[in-house]
Amino acid sequence: MVKIPTRVLLVDDEKDFVEMLSLRLQEAGEKISAAYSGKECLDTLEKTNIDVVVLDIKMPGMDGMETLGEIRKRFPLVEVIMLTGHGSTETAVEGMKSGAFDYLMKPADFDDLTAKLEGARKRKDEQEERIRKAEATLLLRKGGNI
Amino acid sequence: MKTSLYINLQRKIILIVLVVSLAPLILLGGTIYYQFAGMYKDKIEEQIRYRAKAQAEAVDVFLKERITLLNTVACTHTLSELTDEQHLSEIFSVMNSKGGAFVDLGIINNNGQQVAYMGPYDLLGLNYYQQPWFGEVVSKGIYISDVYFGYRQLPHFIIAVLRQENQNTWIMRATIDPDVFCAIVRSAQVGKTGDAYIVNKAGVYQTQPRFDGEILSKSHLDTALFGREATVIEQKDGQKGEVLYAGYWLKTPRWLLVISQEAAEEMSGLLVTRNVEIVIIVLGLLAIIMTTVFMTRLFVRRLKEADNKINAMNAQLMHSDKLAALGKMGASVAHEINNPLVVVMQKIGWMEDLLEEEDIQKTKNLEEYKITISKIDHHLDRIRKVVHNMLGYARRMEPRLEKVDINETLNQTIDLLENYARINNIDIQTDLASDVPIIANDQAQLQQVFLNLISNAIDAISKDGLIEIESRSTDSHIVVTISDDGPGIPKDQQKKVFEPFFTTKETEKGTGLGLWISYDIMEKMGGTIMFENKEGKGSTFTVKIPIVLPEKE
Amino acid sequence: MELFSILVVDDEEDFVETLVNRLKKRTIDAVGVLSGEDALELLGKREFDVVILDIKMPGGMDGIETLKEIKxxxxLAEVILLTGHASVESSxxxxxxxxxxxVLKPIKLEELFPKVAQAFEKKDVHNQKIRSAKIKQSLRYW
Structure with missing residues (x-):
């Protein structure tokens, strides 16, 4: 079966890192968008359908935690995986407590990343599946099929 | 009641139309006829009057000529000359040779003695002294007698003139040839019924009429009716009907020249005209009546049909109104029941929970409690289902129009079921035409139909198969076909596919209402849903949705 | 020791009370409140694993607003919405x-519990991750 690509948004202020990661993920069959700041990330989410955001915690301007808050608020179904540097696990835990799916330590192991992307995608699919089921039930009920 | 209303209406319309259209026609026909008839009659009267006058004048001239002739002879001859038989005979033949029309000629002396006579009868020596005309001639100088039989026993009349010769007076008397006179009068007779004759003041025939009796018999004309000028009177005559009489008094004798004519003959031209007119009018009437009756019937029938249609529509509207009202009422009742039901169900659940408590476990009626509670629970569940159905039905009652993209709707529906299909290893393939227009329809209901059909297809295949979904548009419809490669529907069940409660699924899985509801929805939209079996190779459902373009905003 | 905690939010007092009793009987740490405001106040003080929230509450905050605030x-608290027929779209x-x-009202525990269990599982998985993250962090410093 052909793999359905996960729509990933990479958010990091380090362009080289984003580009390199994009190439690799695309190679692996995912659909990649990129943003280089928190604001750009939110704009992209506004315009494009995204499954998972890979979000760097440390960014100039609007930082990762702040961006995460906004994402949770405005796009509750989008899953977020955080990228943290050494020594900032505490922030990662905070992020997960406010709903981020998981975190990755930089430099991230590529297999780790794909596994976590998969997990995030799965969690989002489950939620969407529940919504779809609810909608189907609603329709069936309208037809008196209950 | 209603039928009599239509009959009444029909009658009224026919009556009004007939009155309005026939009255002027008849009035016009009548007026024209009477105007024409009047003119025609005037003309005929004028004609007959003129003829009477002209004929009377001719008779007058004839009589005057005779009188003048007699006078001339009397004045230019002496008594002695005239009593000479030879001489008198010469004079008589001269007079007659110049168109005199005298039958005889006599000279009477002042004693009334006929002293000379020329004629076919032997009247010499007769004394007329006692005759009434004798005195008349003596006193007036000229006399024209009425027609009488006299000595010769033939109808005739005489003209006598008085001659004064010195102290001696004598009378010249001549008898006018009645045949010649009558011929003159009769020359005015025309046609088959026309007559011309002369009557005296008392109405006695002076010439032989063509019809109506003999000379010297009394006619039935009242001469007093005729004035100085030529007069036309009209009289009814037993057999002949209307008869026109034109009379003109002669100048010399007080005789009336009468020309009569049966009106019927004179009017025959008019009668033909009248008959033609009547035929035209009658035909016109018939045409108008027939057309009116026919058109009115047609009109009333159409009206009736339209009324029936409106009534049927009203009934349908009322019916659907009623259903909608019932649905709303049902929904509000269900809603009111639902709220306490929520609590009651929890309370029963709580009681059930409490039965697990140790001290209650020891009561002897524990089993009874358990059974009772489970019974209550079971029946509450029934209530719950009824309430849910009720609320679900109420939601379905309100169709709404929105812009619908059929392809989009199909895709959404497929999205909903994709997972279910994938689990069963069923592939859904689509071939959606890109030129399918956006239409105005109820998206939720359409989605409902597609959902029913696609999920039925999945259930029909059950595992490992292919569903093909196609859309295309014709001039008037969007056609969506959904085919599966499942086992198809057995022949004996094909007829029942769209019936309510028909299902091939296990009892728990389907109510058998899906296709029925889809059919109902499509019918209400003015579309159709059809079914085709591919023996052993699955079935194809074809949905036709009418294209109703949304209003431009 | 309770397995996990549930907050029930509904304006129907009898319902809340009974449901809470039934949950408690199953050794669940259940608390009931009668309004969105009360729920938020309590959530400010302590943690709940699952919130069962009526989507339609007359007066005060409605379910959707409350849900946004809870989030x-x-x-990380998972919310299960209680809904009537008219408000399935809102849910x-x-x-x-x-x-x-x-869950559609009137609810049956047989329908509710599997969903509660799934919700809790989701939260639990997440908590595991957080815990292991914390452990890793501790080990680093150690």
């Missing part, structure tokens, strides 16, 4: 806002 205060909207699922 701010306790992003679906609620799920798009992050509610875990919905």
């Amino acid at each position: 701010k205060i306790q992003p 679906i909207e609620g799920m798009r806002l992050g509610a875990f699922d919905y």
Whole structure:
């Protein structure tokens, strides 16, 4: 079966890192968008359908935690995986407590990343599946099929 | 009641139309006829009057000529000359040779003695002294007698003139040839019924009429009716009907020249005209009546049909109104029941929970409690289902129009079921035409139909198969076909596919209402849903949705 | 020791009380409140694993508003919406806002419990991750 690509948004202020990661993920069959700041990330989410955001915690301007808050608020179904540097696990835990799916330590192991992307995608699919089921039930009920 | 209303209406319309259209026609026909008839009659009267006058004048001239002739002879001859038989005979033949029309000629002396006579009868020596005309001639100088039989026993009349010769007076008397006179009068007779004759003041025939009796018999004309000028009177005559009489008094004798004519003959031209007119009018009437009756019937029938249609529509509207009202009422009742039901169900659940408590476990009626509670629970569940159905039905009652993209709707529906299909290893393939227009329809209901059909297809295949979904548009419809490669529907069940409660699924899985509801929805939209079996190779459902373009905003 | 905690939010007092009793009987740490405001106040003080939230509450905050606030205060608490027939659409909207699922009123525990269990499992998986993250962090410093 052909793999359905996960729509990933990479958010990091380090362009080289984003580009390199994009190439690799695309190679692996995912659909990649990129943003280089928190604001750009939110704009992209506004315009494009995204499954998972890979979000760097440390960014100039609007930082990762702040961006995460906004994402949770405005796009509750989008899953977020955080990228943290050494020594900032505490922030990662905070992020997960406010709903981020998981975190990755930089430099991230590529297999780790794909596994976590998969997990995030799965969690989002489950939620969407529940919504779809609810909608189907609603329709069936309208037809008196209950 | 209603039928009599239509009959009444029909009658009224026919009556009004007939009155309005026939009255002027008849009035016009009548007026024209009477105007024409009047003119025609005037003309005929004028004609007959003129003829009477002209004929009377001719008779007058004839009589005057005779009188003048007699006078001339009397004045230019002496008594002695005239009593000479030879001489008198010469004079008589001269007079007659110049168109005199005298039958005889006599000279009477002042004693009334006929002293000379020329004629076919032997009247010499007769004394007329006692005759009434004798005195008349003596006193007036000229006399024209009425027609009488006299000595010769033939109808005739005489003209006598008085001659004064010195102290001696004598009378010249001549008898006018009645045949010649009558011929003159009769020359005015025309046609088959026309007559011309002369009557005296008392109405006695002076010439032989063509019809109506003999000379010297009394006619039935009242001469007093005729004035100085030529007069036309009209009289009814037993057999002949209307008869026109034109009379003109002669100048010399007080005789009336009468020309009569049966009106019927004179009017025959008019009668033909009248008959033609009547035929035209009658035909016109018939045409108008027939057309009116026919058109009115047609009109009333159409009206009736339209009324029936409106009534049927009203009934349908009322019916659907009623259903909608019932649905709303049902929904509000269900809603009111639902709220306490929520609590009651929890309370029963709580009681059930409490039965697990140790001290209650020891009561002897524990089993009874358990059974009772489970019974209550079971029946509450029934209530719950009824309430849910009720609320679900109420939601379905309100169709709404929105812009619908059929392809989009199909895709959404497929999205909903994709997972279910994938689990069963069923592939859904689509071939959606890109030129399918956006239409105005109820998206939720359409989605409902597609959902029913696609999920039925999945259930029909059950595992490992292919569903093909196609859309295309014709001039008037969007056609969506959904085919599966499942086992198809057995022949004996094909007829029942769209019936309510028909299902091939296990009892728990389907109510058998899906296709029925889809059919109902499509019918209400003015579309159709059809079914085709591919023996052993699955079935194809074809949905036709009418294209109703949304209003431009 | 309770397995996990549930907050029941509904304006129907009898319902809340009975449901809480039934949950407690199953050794669940259940608390009931009668309004969105009360729920938020309590969530500010302590943590709940699952919130069972009526989507339609007359007066005060309605379910959707309450849901949004809950997600701010306790992003990890899973919310199951209680809904009547007329508000299924709102519940679906609620799920798009992050509610875990919905249950149609009148509820039966047989229907509710599997959903509660799934919700709790989701939260638990997440908590595991957080815990292991914390452990890793501790080990680093150690």
